[in-house]
Amino acid sequence: MAMARSSSLVLVAFALLCCYASTVSSQGNSSDGFLSCLTASIPRQLVFTPSSPSFTPLLKSSIRNPKFFTPSTVRPLYIITPTNASHVQAAVLCGRRSGLRIRVRSGGHDYEGLSYRSVRAESFAVLDLSSLRAVRVDAQAATAWVDSGAQLGELYYAIGKASGVLGFPGGLCPTVGVGGHFSGGGFGMLLRKYGMAIDNVIDAVLVDAKGRLLNKNTMGSDVFWALRGGGGESFGVVVSWQVKLLPVPPKVTVFNVPVTASQGAADLVTRWQQVAPALPEDLIIRVVVQQKTANFQSLFLGTCDALLPVMSSRFPELRFNRSDCREMTWIQSVPYIYLGSASTVEDLLNRTTAESVFSSGYKATSDYVRQAIPRDAWASIFAKLAQPNAGLMILDPYGGQIAAVPESATPYPHRAGVLYNIQYMNFWSMASGDGAVQTRWIREFYAFMAPFVSSNPREAYFNYRDLDLGENVVVGNVSSYQAGMVWGQKYFKGNYQRLAMAKGQIDPDDYFRNEQSIPPFANSR
Ligand SMILES: Cc1cc2nc3c(=O)[nH]c(=O)nc-3n(C[C@H](O)[C@H](O)[C@H](O)COP(=O)(O)OP(=O)(O)OC[C@H]3O[C@@H](n4cnc5c(N)ncnc54)[C@H](O)[C@@H]3O)c2cc1C
Ligand SMILES: *[C@@H]1O[C@H](CO)[C@@H](O)[C@H](O)[C@H]1NC(C)=O
Ligand SMILES: *[C@@H]1O[C@H](CO)[C@@H](O)[C@H](O)[C@H]1NC(C)=O
Numbered sequence: 182m183a184m185a186r187s188s189s190l191v192l193v194a195f196a197l198l199c200c201y202a203s204t205v206s207s208q209g210n211s212s213d214g215f216l217s218c219l220t221a222s223i224p225r226q227l228v229f230t231p232s233s234p235s236f237t238p239l240l241k242s243s244i245r246n247p248k249f250f251t252p253s254t255v256r257p258l259y260i261i262t263p264t265n266a267s268h269v270q271a272a273v274l275c276g277r278r279s280g281l282r283i284r285v286r287s288g289g290h291d292y293e294g295l296s297y298r299s300v301r302a303e304s305f306a307v308l309d310l311s312s313l314r315a316v317r318v319d320a321q322a323a324t325a326w327v328d329s330g331a332q333l334g335e336l337y338y339a340i341g342k343a344s345g346v347l348g349f350p351g352g353l354c355p356t357v358g359v360g361g362h363f364s365g366g367g368f369g370m371l372l373r374k375y376g377m378a379i380d381n382v383i384d385a386v387l388v389d390a391k392g393r394l395l396n397k398n399t400m401g402s403d404v405f406w407a408l409r410g411g412g413g414e415s416f417g418v419v420v421s422w423q424v425k426l427l428p429v430p431p432k433v434t435v436f437n438v439p440v441t442a443s444q445g446a447a448d449l450v451t452r453w454q455q456v457a458p459a460l461p462e463d464l465i466i467r468v469v470v471q472q473k474t475a476n477f478q479s480l481f482l483g484t485c486d487a488l489l490p491v492m493s494s495r496f497p498e499l500r501f502n503r504s505d506c507r508e509m510t511w512i513q514s515v516p517y518i519y520l521g522s523a524s525t526v527e528d529l530l531n532r533t534t535a536e537s538v539f540s541s542g543y544k545a546t547s548d549y550v551r552q553a554i555p556r557d558a559w560a561s562i563f564a565k566l567a568q569p570n571a572g573l574m575i576l577d578p579y580g581g582q583i584a585a586v587p588e589s590a591t592p593y594p595h596r597a598g599v600l601y602n603i604q605y606m607n608f609w610s611m612a613s614g615d616g617a618v619q620t621r622w623i624r625e626f627y628a629f630m631a632p633f634v635s636s637n638p639r640e641a642y643f644n645y646r647d648l649d650l651g652e653n654v655v656v657g658n659v660s661s662y663q664a665g666m667v668w669g670q671k672y673f674k675g676n677y678q679r680l681a682m683a684k685g686q687i688d689p690d691d692y693f694r695n696e697q698s699i700p701p702f703a704n705s706r
């Protein structure tokens with residue numbers, strides 16, 4: 182269906198391409214030129230300038246980290262809300278013609294706010310895809326097309342409506358945008374059974390830096406490889422994605438078992454490191470460690486009756502019993518696990534950001550663990566998590582399907598041999614400070630963890646973006662390949678160079694760029 186739509190759009194692209202090609206050399210940097218260029222192809226009501234009363238509410242609408250919504254934040258000159266891929270094409274062509282860059286925003290959950298702010302004070306317009314969010318499920322074929330502006334909850338909801346026995350392996354938070362999430366990888370409670378979101382992407386529609394509308398067959402295999410996990414903003418604007426849907430049983434089991442330090446949390450987490458990555462693929466047990474408590478959170482693709490013997494043979498130390506089981510459908514488990522037991526499946530459709538989200542800023546970063554951390558180190562970790570202004574740790578166990586995919590099959594390289602991923606987060610009240618203390622805590626904790634986690638490179642997850650890992654350096658109007666290696670090899674290991682080569686093919690001028698976008702290899706200086 183998306184392809185039928187596409188063919189007519191290609192004509193629009195060519196029409197725009199002509200005028201772009203004939204005028205590009207005579208046009209300088211003119212943001213007014215950008216607006217007048219847009220009027221030919223985008224309805225006026227989809228273009229917002231700072232003088233529009235809707236501009237600030239629209240800008241704020243999907244901001245998740247309010248530390249990037251302050252008076253000193255560098256904001257966009259314009260926001261455009263395309264309702265059709267042709268608008269995306271027009272915005273790219275007009276942007277190039279007038280020398281104005283574009284930042285793409287799907288769900289706005291970027292940890293460093295790079296979809297709507299510029300660190301270096303470079304002018305830009307935001308292409309906000311929140312109105313491009315159709316989900317079309319084909320339950321018969323077990324596939325779906327999902328537009329980038331859909332939130333994960335809308336994708337899961339549509340799957341659940343179409344079938345009680347199909348699911349999809351993506352992140353837990355329902356308001357995360359498909360566009361950024363798939364661009365950076367994407368994992369959640371089905372990671373051990375079905376791997377990453379990108380492992381299950383089978384086609385994509387991309388608007389490239391020339392304004393062309395491309396699919397898997399026309400973009401080239403290196404670019405199609407790159408946009409499945411190589412990070413958002415680098416290769417163009419992904420308008421929609423086709424995904425493979427995967428079987429889930431009619432009934433799944435969920436549990437959450439909290440264990441405090443005095444109940445032996447450090448012993449249990451030490452043991453969990455060996456147990457969790459080796460469990461059957463139908464079972465994931467992750468751990469959220471906060472203050473003095475380790476919460477063992479689980480999804481099992483089966484009934485409580487089937488789960489009990491697995492738990493007593495594999496992880497008797499948790500003393501799990503029938504009263505811990507909650508049986509439900511897979512789609513019910515999604516809001517239950519992330520939004521709590523009082524939530525409903527309809528809550529997956531709610532796109533409104535709670536006002537409380539705007540009151541606490543955060544800083545996050547990540548690690549991968551390849552060798553179990555010793556018991557005495559866990560004792561120190563628990564002590565640090567109990568300090569004033571401390572943050573929390575989320576441990577997602579690997580093994581299973583996520584580890585079965587070769588490191589170079591997708592840009593996401595953290596596969597076989599990884600025991601678990603760590604996410605560190607620390608929050609603070611925006612009313613009471615700028616987060617300096619909490620940010621320092623997380624940096625010190627990250628330094629403390631160095632001996633226990635992966636090294637050479639110290640691996641990190643792109644979707645838990647952290648600018649402390651490094652930023653691009655622009656040399657001669659193009660991001661430097663060499664400088665990008667500093668952060669690029671942490672996120673992508675040996676895949677960084679192939680990503681830079683794909684970037685060199687699709688966007689050699691580095692039109693699409695931000696502080697951590699893939700630099701073009703061909704043009705590296
Ligand atoms: C509360 C919360 C919970 C999370 N939980 C999980 C989780 O369970 N699992 C997990 O893997 N991750 C999780 N994440 C991380 C999340 O996957 C990333 O932050 C992701 O990049 C967000 O996508 P977005 O579209 O919402 O963000 P955006 O801020 O819109 O985009 C992120 C980046 O991608 C670019 N981009 C966005 N859309 C496009 C597009 N269509 N084409 C090209 N580039 C694009 C942006 O320019 C930006 O650079 C979570 C984040 C938050 C804030
Ligand atoms: C998008 O634009 C194309 C070309 O102008 C048009 O044929 C198509 O109907 C539009 N689609 C939607 C959903 O508006
Ligand atoms: C820098 O790159 C942008 C985007 O490709 C382009 O519009 C601009 O003209 C370039 N500037 C210079 C000075 O080359």
Ligand SMILES: *[C@@H]1O[C@H](CO)[C@@H](O)[C@H](O)[C@H]1NC(C)=O
Binds near residue numbers: 212281282303304
């Ligand atoms: C365009 O010009 C404006 C005003 O002169 C300037 O602030 C801005 O940085 C320029 N933008 C680009 C992309 O060079």
Ligand SMILES: *[C@@H]1O[C@H](CO)[C@@H](O)[C@H](O)[C@H]1NC(C)=O
Binds near residue numbers: 505
């Ligand atoms: C099951 O576990 C719960 C809490 O973990 C505990 O309160 C209860 O006594 C246990 N029941 C049995 C039969 O062991």
Ligand SMILES: *[C@@H]1O[C@H](CO)[C@@H](O)[C@H](O)[C@H]1NC(C)=O
Binds near residue numbers: 528532534535536
């Ligand atoms: C949607 O979520 C917001 C923020 O959490 C909440 O205030 C609102 O009541 C929710 N709306 C519905 C219809 O549930």
